[in-house]
Amino acid sequence: MASTKTIHCAAVDLGATSGRVIVGAWNGRKLALTEVHRFANQFRSLGGHDYWDLPGLWAEITTGLREAKRRFPKLASVGVDTWGVDFVLVNDTGRMVFPAHAYRDARTQPGLQRLANTRAALERIYAATGIPNVFYNSSLQLEETVARCPAVADIATRCLFLPDYFNFLLSGRMENEISFASTTQLLDVHGMDWSRATLDHFHVPAFWFTKPIFAGTVLGPVRDFQELKGVKVVAVPGHDTACAYDAMPASPAGGDLYISAGTWSLVGFESDRPVLGHAALAARISNERIGDGRYRPLTNVIGLWLLEQTLKEFSARPKTDREWTKLIKRSALLPAFNFHLDVTDPAFINPASMRAAIDAQLKQRKLPLPKTPAGYVRLICDSLGQGHADALRAFEQLAGRKFQRILVVGGGSKNRLLCQATADASGLPVHAFTLEGTAVGNIANQLVGLKAVPNLKAFREHFSRQIKATIYQPKV
Numbered sequence: 001m002a003s004t005k006t007i008h009c010a011a012v013d014l015g016a017t018s019g020r021v022i023v024g025a026w027n028g029r030k031l032a033l034t035e036v037h038r039f040a041n042q043f044r045s046l047g048g049h050d051y052w053d054l055p056g057l058w059a060e061i062t063t064g065l066r067e068a069k070r071r072f073p074k075l076a077s078v079g080v081d082t083w084g085v086d087f088v089l090v091n092d093t094g095r096m097v098f099p100a101h102a103y104r105d106a107r108t109q110p111g112l113q114r115l116a117n118t119r120a121a122l123e124r125i126y127a128a129t130g131i132p133n134v135f136y137n138s139s140l141q142l143e144e145t146v147a148r149c150p151a152v153a154d155i156a157t158r159c160l161f162l163p164d165y166f167n168f169l170l171s172g173r174m175e176n177e178i179s180f181a182s183t184t185q186l187l188d189v190h191g192m193d194w195s196r197a198t199l200d201h202f203h204v205p206a207f208w209f210t211k212p213i214f215a216g217t218v219l220g221p222v223r224d225f226q227e228l229k230g231v232k233v234v235a236v237p238g239h240d241t242a243c244a245y246d247a248m249p250a251s252p253a254g255g256d257l258y259i260s261a262g263t264w265s266l267v268g269f270e271s272d273r274p275v276l277g278h279a280a281l282a283a284r285i286s287n288e289r290i291g292d293g294r295y296r297p298l299t300n301v302i303g304l305w306l307l308e309q310t311l312k313e314f315s316a317r318p319k320t321d322r323e324w325t326k327l328i329k330r331s332a333l334l335p336a337f338n339f340h341l342d343v344t345d346p347a348f349i350n351p352a353s354m355r356a357a358i359d360a361q362l363k364q365r366k367l368p369l370p371k372t373p374a375g376y377v378r379l380i381c382d383s384l385g386q387g388h389a390d391a392l393r394a395f396e397q398l399a400g401r402k403f404q405r406i407l408v409v410g411g412g413s414k415n416r417l418l419c420q421a422t423a424d425a426s427g428l429p430v431h432a433f434t435l436e437g438t439a440v441g442n443i444a445n446q447l448v449g450l451k452a453v454p455n456l457k458a459f460r461e462h463f464s465r466q467i468k469a470t471i472y473q474p475k476v
């Protein structure tokens with residue numbers, strides 16, 4: 001039975017370039033969102049390494065939660081999600097004993113190469129974890145940390161991934177949550193616990209982890225925070241992409257491919273089974289988990305990072321939504337290039353200049369360079385659309401599925417050039433939902449944890465009725 005009382009839940013949603021605190025008001029049928037706080041996020045370099053500013057993030061989270069409580073005094077709960085893979089090493093009292101590195105730090109490059117060159121190990125690890133060899137994997141990060149700073153194995157007793165760490169600061173409970181655990185390349189793809197063989201391979205101490213909990217677990221009340229007395233901390237899917245997928249107004253019949261389009265484009269679907277084997281490894285399919293332990297096989301396409309980093313270099317870059325729309329309009333009027341960028345180029349991961357990295361690839365391929373910001377936007381959006389379509393084809397072939405629609409949420413849903421390019425390259429209609437999908441999924445899981453909604457399926461049914469898509473039909 002739907003409750004008639006309105007319930008307020010706060011989603012803390014941290015992305016690599018921005019964070020927000022959004023309050024959802026659920027009246028038993030509809031969800032209304034209010035953004036109460038938004039802030040920029042970035043990693044900073046020190047002595048050649050990249051780090052997150054955790055005290056700064058915590059200050060923003062607490063500011064946002066105070067504001068949430070001030071505006072919604074009956075605030076029932078809070079849930080935290082962040083980008084994947086990054087972690088904090090702590091001791092028994094929860095004290096941070098090692099600085100939190102940012103996943104784009106180049107320290108994992110030697111480990112990445114080593115594994116790439118060891119075919120047998122690579123295949124064994126993929127068979128065990130369902131996660132391909134990607135530069136940001138927590139496995140490679142932890143391997144480097146333990147190898148370069150061996151004393152850490154003595155002083156750290158626990159590895160908390162970022163949402164786990166913020167959940168701990170809020171509730172006092174140290175847990176590892178399953179969706180986030182699945183991004184690490186350390187979880188057993190066939191079970192719900194860590195892969196001992198993989199931990200051993202990377203020399204990562206097994207005692208740093210506990211068996212992951214499922215999303216929806218109520219961790220307890222907020223502690224040490226007078227203003228938030230009585231607010232419950234609910235473990236939501238800690239991985240932002242898992243939250244975004246949970247918000248998808250998917251057809252219950254299946255047949256929808258999902259894209260969470262933000263800093264990265266995460267192209268994937270929901271499944272009861274992982275997609276494994278040689279071809280899946282070659283196609284870089286990541287078998288990440290939904291908060292209930294089921295699978296969301298996905299491919300990570302470089303995403304709007306490419307666009308944001310390129311435009312940063314033009315003084316005339318758009319700053320407001322209106323300026324963005326104008327630039328996209330101008331780009332859409334340009335003739336399409338008769339080539340695409342190779343969006344899998346590792347040079348795009350963290351270059352000093354993205355524009356120079358793009359130009360270098362084009363020069364090397366003896367292709368002409370775009371002349372204006374609009375030209376870069378056109379080339380980037382068309383290339384990302386092609387990257388989305390390539391991922392779709394790999395899934396259709398490897399998972400034996402046929403997709404009927406592509407659902408897009410996240411910042412990229414507002415980019416009509418990107419959505420149209422995706423429709424054209426894939427030959428499928430793209431349904432774009434301009435909503436904070438990640439926050440919606442975060443809140444939906446809190447509602448299930450609080451038993452205000454029986455399950456995510458029921459939430460989706462209500463929510464699908466509430467939102468409208470902009471539909472892009474394929475032109476070619």
Ligand code: LFR
Nearest residue numbers: 083084085240241264266300
């Ligand atoms: C998106 C995301 C991706 C993950 C990447 C790195 O924000 O979480 O899913 O692959 O960031 O963690």
